[in-house]
Amino acid sequence: MDAPAPILRMSGIGKEFPGVRALDRVDLRLLPGEVHALMGENGAGKSTLIKVLTGVHTADEGAVELAGKPVAFGSPLEARQAGISTVYQEVNLCTNLSVAENILIGREPRRFGRIDWQRMRARARELLARMDLDLDVSAPLSSYSLAIQQMVAIARALDVEARVLILDEPTSSLDADEVGQLFQVMRRLKDEGIAILFVTHFLDQVYEISDRMTILRNGRLVGEYLTRELSQVELVAKMIGQELEALDKLHGEARSFATPLVEARDLGRPGAIEPFTLTIHEGQVVGLAGLLGSGRTEVARLLFGADHAAGQLSIGGEPVTLRTPRAAMGHKIAFCSENRKRDGLIEDLTVRENIVLALQATRGWTRPVPREQQDELVDKYVKALRISPPNPEIPVRNLSGGNQQKVLLARWLILEPRLLILDEPTRGIDVGAKTEIQRLVAELSGGGVAVLFISAELEEVLRLSHKVAVLRDRRMIAELPNDDELTKDVIMETIASGGRT
Amino acid sequence: MRRLLWPILVLAALLLVNLIFTPGFFSIQLREGHLYGSLIDILRFGAPLILVSLGMTLVIATGGIDLSVGSIVAISGALACLQISQDQGLFAAVALALGLCTLLGAWNGFLVAAVGIQPIIATLILMVAGRGLAQLITDGQIITVNDPAFKLIGGGYLLTVPFGILIVIAVLAITVFLTRRLALGMLIESVGGNAEASRLAGIRARGIIVMVYAFAALCAGVAGLMISSNVSSADGNNAGLWIELDAILAVVIGGTSLAGGRFSLGGTVIGALIIQTLTTTIYSIGVPPETTLLFKALVVTAVCLIQSQAFRDKVFHRRGRAAPPRPVTEEKVRVST
Amino acid sequence: MTTLSLGGGRTIPAKYVPVLVTACLFVAMFVAGGIRYEGFATGQIVLNVFIDNAFLLIVAVGMTFVILTGGIDLSVGSVVALSTMIAASLMTGPGWPPYVVVPLVLLVGSALGLVMGYLIHAFDIQPFIVTLAGMFLARGLCYTIGTESIPITDPTFTAFAQTRIDLIADMWISPSVIIAAVVVLVAAYVLHYTRLGRAVYATGGSEQSALLMGLPVGRTKVAVYTISGFCSALGGVVLSFYMLSGYGLHAVGMELDAIAAVVIGGTLLTGGTGFLLGTVLGVLVLGLIQTVLSFEGTLSSWWTKIVIGMLLFAFILLQRLFSARTRS
Structure with a gap:
C-alpha cells in the first residue's frame, strides 16, 4: 500500500543549547489521516522537536516543509495560522474566562469590530458537540475538572482549520473513560484527514491509537516504524538502547507481617475520600491502585496530615491526630508528593x-x-x-x-521514616531512574520501612507491593494480598465491578 | 558575589562623581570627638532607610511586600514623642512605640499567613489606615519634644560614631546572624520559593511569615524613632512618607527578586546606600534639589535594565553579531524535554 | 458529563457578588446618611460625589485596565500632577491655546504610559518597579517645571470650571462628569466587546496561557499602561478644570485612592476578575465617605484614611472568603 504524500516533513533538524546538543539531524514526517506517536525517554529531544516545529525555538539547521512548501515559524501563533495546533500537557487556558472564550479567544466572531457573544457561544457549543461534550459554555472554565479543561483545549485546537494536531502528553491527567473519549475524538479527526502527532508515556495507548511512530534517543533519530510491525519489547529496547531487564517481582517471598505501624479506622474527609480502614505493617509495601481521581492522593494526604481528616488513626498502637505535615513527620511519616514542582x-x-x-x-x-x-x-x-x-x-x-x-x-x-508515602514517584521519569527507584523501595522494605506506593501503572504496583488496596470513585473498595493469583486483570476487574463479588 | 557586582559598580561610580565635584569628599575628620565627613553623612542619613530595607528584604524574600512601613515609621515616632511629651519616661516610650510597631507587623503577617490575603493588599490596608492612625495619635499636630536622651537615637554620637550608624550595624549583625548562622534564611527562601512545598516539607510557614512581617515593622519602628529623634518632633503626616518605596527599590537594586526566594542582605545595604548617595550627590554637584526625583527615576531604570536578563540578552545579541562569536557562556540553560 | 455541566451553572452569579456588595454598601451609606443628617438624601449629593471625584474616576478606569492584567500602576498620581503642571505652565507662560495644550498633555501622558509598558513587557521588569520609576520621573518633572502653584486663567478652562449642566429637579453636574461618564462607557465597551478587552482579562488570568493561545500579550500589556497613562493625563486635565491651577503637589497619594477604589469595586489585584462598574461604585463609596465626614463636621480629616483602611480590610476579607468558597 502506498502511503499518501506527507503533509509535514522535517529533515535534518539540529538544535543546540549551550553545552547540550538537544537535536542532532532528526527527521520526522507526518502523513494525513494518521496518528503518529513520538517516542523517547526523557532527554530524547521530543519536546525540543515539537518546540522547533511550533516556532517556540528556531532550529540551528535543517528544513521544515508543510504540504510541500518550506516553512519557518517565528512563533506558535504563526504555526497555528499555518494549520499546526498544539495541546500541551499542562492545560494552557485561562480558567477565569468562560468555556466559549477559551475555545475562541483570538478569533472571536465579530460584527463591525464588536465581539458577537451570541454567535461565539453557538460556535463553541458546536465545536464541543463534535466531541460529544455538553457544557455550559458561558460558565468560567475554572468550574470544570482538569480533564474537561483538556478537552476544551482540544476543541480550541480544532477550531482552526488544523492540518496537523500535536498532542503533547494529553492523557497524563485523564482517567480511562476520558482517555477513551479522547481517542474517539482522535479517530474522528484522523478520518477527517488530520495528521496527529501524539506524545505519551503510556505504551498501551501508543499501541491502541497510533499508526506509525518515530523513536528518538539522546537527540538522535532511531527510526520510523509502523506500530503494528514493532513489538512492545522492541520499542522499549529502541527507546532505552538496551534490552529491558526481566520484570520480576521485587518484593521476594510473600511474607506475613506482625507489627502494625499505621492503622487507619474510618479515616476520611468529606468531598475528598470516603472513610476507609487500612493497616500498614512495618516493612510492608502497600500499593494503592485506582484510576486517576479515585482518591489515591487523598488517602496519602490524610495519612500525612496534609489535609484535615475525620476518623481514627493510630501509629504504633497510639491514637494520634495529624493536623499538619509536621505532626506526621514527628511520627516519622514521610510523603513524596506527586507534583514535584508544585508540592515538592x-x-x-x-x-x-x-x-x-x-x-x-x-x-x-x-x-x-x-x-x-x-x-x-x-x-x-x-x-x-x-x-x-x-x-x-x-x-x-x-x-x-x-x-x-x-x-x-x-x-x-x-x-529515616518508618512510613514512606510515595505518590507516583516514577511518573514522567526515564526507565533507568524508574528501575532504580523501584529497587530502592524493595530495599527499604527489606530494612523494615513501611511504604505506601501509589502509581497509575498497575504493573509497577504489582511488582512492588505485598498488598494492594483498590480505590474507585473516592472509596476504598478492596484490599487484596499480592499472591500469585493477583494480576493486572484481577485489579482491573475489581475496579470495574466496584469490589462486588 | 557576582550578583552584587552591578550594585557595587553603581555605588562606586556615584561616589567617584562626588569626588570630582567635591575634592574632599572621601575625607573623614575627627572634630570635637565626633566623626565628620560626607561618607559619614551618607551613612548617618541613610540609616533609617537601611533599617527599613533590611526588614523589607526578608519580607520580599518570603514572596511578600510590605507597603505599610512608611506609616509604621510615622506611628512609631508619633507614639514615642507623645509619651515623652507626657513625661512617661524615655524607656517606656521607646518600648511602647516599638511594641506597637511589632504588633502591627504581626497583624500584617497574620493577614498574609493565616487569612491568606495577598501581601500587597494586606499591607495596603495599614499603609492607608496607619497614616490616619499616626495623625490620630498626634491629633493632627506636630509634637515637639526636648529630651537629650531621645535626641541620642537619631542625632547623637557614641564613641565618636553617630549613634544611628551603630544601631544599623547592630541590626544588620542580628539579621545576618538569624538568617545565615541560624537556619532562618534558608527557611525564608524556601517559603518564598514555594509555599505549599515548604508546608509539605514540614516548615511552619505561618510562623515564619508572621515573624518576618513583625521584624520588618520593628525595623521600621526603630527607623521611625531615629527620624523623629533627629528632628526632635513627630509629624504624623510626613514622617517616613514614601520610605517604603525607597526601601523596595533598595532591595530590588540589591538583587533580591520581588518574586521571592533568594535574598541578599549585603545587596540591600548597598542598594540603600546608592539611594542615599544619589540624594547627597545631587546636593553636592549643585543640581537643584527639586530634580532629585528625576535622577532617582533614571538610576532606578538603569539599574533595573542592567539586571534584566532580557535587556542583557538584547544588548549582547547585537554585539554578538558585530563582534566575533563569544565563547559559550557558563550559564546553564535548562533543556526541557 | 451531565454532572459536570451542572457545576458551571451555579457559579455564574458568583462573579457579580463583589459588585453587588459594593452597590449595597453605597446604598446603605446613603440611606444611613439620609436618616442621620438633614439634607443628605438628595440626588445632588450623589451628583456632587461625581463632580468632586470625576478625575479620580477617570484615573481609576485606567487603573482597572492595568490591574485586570495583573499589573499595577503607581505613576498615576504623579502623571495627574504633571498634566496640571504642563497645562498651567504652557497656558500661563507662553499663552498657548487650550486646544493645543490639552491634546499635548494627553499625548505626554500616553507616551509615558507607553514607555513604561514597553519597559515592563520588553525587559520583563516588575510593573511595581517600573511605574515607581515613572512616579519619580513625573513628580520630578513637575518640580523641574516649577515648585510653586501656577494659576490657570484661560477663559476656556474657567468656563469649563464654572459651567453647570442643569438636570431635572434642580440637580446639576459639571462638564467633567460628562467626560468621566464617556470614559467609563468607552472603557466598558472596550473591555467587554473588543479583542483588546478580552486579551486584558486573559492576560490577567494566566499570562503564560494567553501567550500559548496566541494572544498578543506583549501588545496588551503595553496597551493597558498606555491607556492608564492617557487616563491619568485626562484626569489631570479634569483636575485642572476643578482646581484651576497646576501644582507639583496635586494628587499626592492618588494612586492609593485609585487602587483602593478598584479593590473596593471587587477587582482582584491578581488580575483577570472584575468589572468597570465595580470601579465606578468603588469611587462613589470613597467619595461618599468624605461627604459623610463633612456632614459629621466634628470628625477630623484623618478619619477618612482610617475608614478607607477599614473598608479595604472588610472588602479584601470578603473577597478572600468568597474565593475560598468558590474554589472548594
Whole structure:
C-alpha cells in the first residue's frame, strides 16, 4: 500500500543549547489521516522537536516543509495560522474566562469590530458537540475538572482549520473513560484527514491509537516504524538502547507481617475520600491502585496530615491526630508528593538545601543542621541514589525530572521514616531512574520501612507491593494480598465491578 | 558575589562623581570627638532607610511586600514623642512605640499567613489606615519634644560614631546572624520559593511569615524613632512618607527578586546606600534639589535594565553579531524535554 | 458529563457578588446618611460625589485596565500632577491655546504610559518597579517645571470650571462628569466587546496561557499602561478644570485612592476578575465617605484614611472568603 504524500516533513533538524546538543539531524514526517506517536525517554529531544516545529525555538539547521512548501515559524501563533495546533500537557487556558472564550479567544466572531457573544457561544457549543461534550459554555472554565479543561483545549485546537494536531502528553491527567473519549475524538479527526502527532508515556495507548511512530534517543533519530510491525519489547529496547531487564517481582517471598505501624479506622474527609480502614505493617509495601481521581492522593494526604481528616488513626498502637505535615513527620511519616514542582521542590534552592530542608524543618530555624553534617548526608545520598550531576551546589531546577525525583526522595530518606508515602514517584521519569527507584523501595522494605506506593501503572504496583488496596470513585473498595493469583486483570476487574463479588 | 557586582559598580561610580565635584569628599575628620565627613553623612542619613530595607528584604524574600512601613515609621515616632511629651519616661516610650510597631507587623503577617490575603493588599490596608492612625495619635499636630536622651537615637554620637550608624550595624549583625548562622534564611527562601512545598516539607510557614512581617515593622519602628529623634518632633503626616518605596527599590537594586526566594542582605545595604548617595550627590554637584526625583527615576531604570536578563540578552545579541562569536557562556540553560 | 455541566451553572452569579456588595454598601451609606443628617438624601449629593471625584474616576478606569492584567500602576498620581503642571505652565507662560495644550498633555501622558509598558513587557521588569520609576520621573518633572502653584486663567478652562449642566429637579453636574461618564462607557465597551478587552482579562488570568493561545500579550500589556497613562493625563486635565491651577503637589497619594477604589469595586489585584462598574461604585463609596465626614463636621480629616483602611480590610476579607468558597 502506498502511503499518501506527507503533509509535514522535517529533515535534518539540529538544535543546540549551550553545552547540550538537544537535536542532532532528526527527521520526522507526518502523513494525513494518521496518528503518529513520538517516542523517547526523557532527554530524547521530543519536546525540543515539537518546540522547533511550533516556532517556540528556531532550529540551528535543517528544513521544515508543510504540504510541500518550506516553512519557518517565528512563533506558535504563526504555526497555528499555518494549520499546526498544539495541546500541551499542562492545560494552557485561562480558567477565569468562560468555556466559549477559551475555545475562541483570538478569533472571536465579530460584527463591525464588536465581539458577537451570541454567535461565539453557538460556535463553541458546536465545536464541543463534535466531541460529544455538553457544557455550559458561558460558565468560567475554572468550574470544570482538569480533564474537561483538556478537552476544551482540544476543541480550541480544532477550531482552526488544523492540518496537523500535536498532542503533547494529553492523557497524563485523564482517567480511562476520558482517555477513551479522547481517542474517539482522535479517530474522528484522523478520518477527517488530520495528521496527529501524539506524545505519551503510556505504551498501551501508543499501541491502541497510533499508526506509525518515530523513536528518538539522546537527540538522535532511531527510526520510523509502523506500530503494528514493532513489538512492545522492541520499542522499549529502541527507546532505552538496551534490552529491558526481566520484570520480576521485587518484593521476594510473600511474607506475613506482625507489627502494625499505621492503622487507619474510618479515616476520611468529606468531598475528598470516603472513610476507609487500612493497616500498614512495618516493612510492608502497600500499593494503592485506582484510576486517576479515585482518591489515591487523598488517602496519602490524610495519612500525612496534609489535609484535615475525620476518623481514627493510630501509629504504633497510639491514637494520634495529624493536623499538619509536621505532626506526621514527628511520627516519622514521610510523603513524596506527586507534583514535584508544585508540592515538592524549591526550585530556587540548591540540591543540598532541598535535601536537608525537611530535616531542618523538624529542627526549627533556631537549630541549624551543622554544615559538615549537611555535606556528609548530601554526599551520601547523591552517591547512593546516583543523582546527576553530582554537584550539590547547583540549583535543583537545573536537574532533569528523574534526578529531581531522587532529590525529593533523598530529602525524606535522611529523616529515616518508618512510613514512606510515595505518590507516583516514577511518573514522567526515564526507565533507568524508574528501575532504580523501584529497587530502592524493595530495599527499604527489606530494612523494615513501611511504604505506601501509589502509581497509575498497575504493573509497577504489582511488582512492588505485598498488598494492594483498590480505590474507585473516592472509596476504598478492596484490599487484596499480592499472591500469585493477583494480576493486572484481577485489579482491573475489581475496579470495574466496584469490589462486588 | 557576582550578583552584587552591578550594585557595587553603581555605588562606586556615584561616589567617584562626588569626588570630582567635591575634592574632599572621601575625607573623614575627627572634630570635637565626633566623626565628620560626607561618607559619614551618607551613612548617618541613610540609616533609617537601611533599617527599613533590611526588614523589607526578608519580607520580599518570603514572596511578600510590605507597603505599610512608611506609616509604621510615622506611628512609631508619633507614639514615642507623645509619651515623652507626657513625661512617661524615655524607656517606656521607646518600648511602647516599638511594641506597637511589632504588633502591627504581626497583624500584617497574620493577614498574609493565616487569612491568606495577598501581601500587597494586606499591607495596603495599614499603609492607608496607619497614616490616619499616626495623625490620630498626634491629633493632627506636630509634637515637639526636648529630651537629650531621645535626641541620642537619631542625632547623637557614641564613641565618636553617630549613634544611628551603630544601631544599623547592630541590626544588620542580628539579621545576618538569624538568617545565615541560624537556619532562618534558608527557611525564608524556601517559603518564598514555594509555599505549599515548604508546608509539605514540614516548615511552619505561618510562623515564619508572621515573624518576618513583625521584624520588618520593628525595623521600621526603630527607623521611625531615629527620624523623629533627629528632628526632635513627630509629624504624623510626613514622617517616613514614601520610605517604603525607597526601601523596595533598595532591595530590588540589591538583587533580591520581588518574586521571592533568594535574598541578599549585603545587596540591600548597598542598594540603600546608592539611594542615599544619589540624594547627597545631587546636593553636592549643585543640581537643584527639586530634580532629585528625576535622577532617582533614571538610576532606578538603569539599574533595573542592567539586571534584566532580557535587556542583557538584547544588548549582547547585537554585539554578538558585530563582534566575533563569544565563547559559550557558563550559564546553564535548562533543556526541557 | 451531565454532572459536570451542572457545576458551571451555579457559579455564574458568583462573579457579580463583589459588585453587588459594593452597590449595597453605597446604598446603605446613603440611606444611613439620609436618616442621620438633614439634607443628605438628595440626588445632588450623589451628583456632587461625581463632580468632586470625576478625575479620580477617570484615573481609576485606567487603573482597572492595568490591574485586570495583573499589573499595577503607581505613576498615576504623579502623571495627574504633571498634566496640571504642563497645562498651567504652557497656558500661563507662553499663552498657548487650550486646544493645543490639552491634546499635548494627553499625548505626554500616553507616551509615558507607553514607555513604561514597553519597559515592563520588553525587559520583563516588575510593573511595581517600573511605574515607581515613572512616579519619580513625573513628580520630578513637575518640580523641574516649577515648585510653586501656577494659576490657570484661560477663559476656556474657567468656563469649563464654572459651567453647570442643569438636570431635572434642580440637580446639576459639571462638564467633567460628562467626560468621566464617556470614559467609563468607552472603557466598558472596550473591555467587554473588543479583542483588546478580552486579551486584558486573559492576560490577567494566566499570562503564560494567553501567550500559548496566541494572544498578543506583549501588545496588551503595553496597551493597558498606555491607556492608564492617557487616563491619568485626562484626569489631570479634569483636575485642572476643578482646581484651576497646576501644582507639583496635586494628587499626592492618588494612586492609593485609585487602587483602593478598584479593590473596593471587587477587582482582584491578581488580575483577570472584575468589572468597570465595580470601579465606578468603588469611587462613589470613597467619595461618599468624605461627604459623610463633612456632614459629621466634628470628625477630623484623618478619619477618612482610617475608614478607607477599614473598608479595604472588610472588602479584601470578603473577597478572600468568597474565593475560598468558590474554589472548594
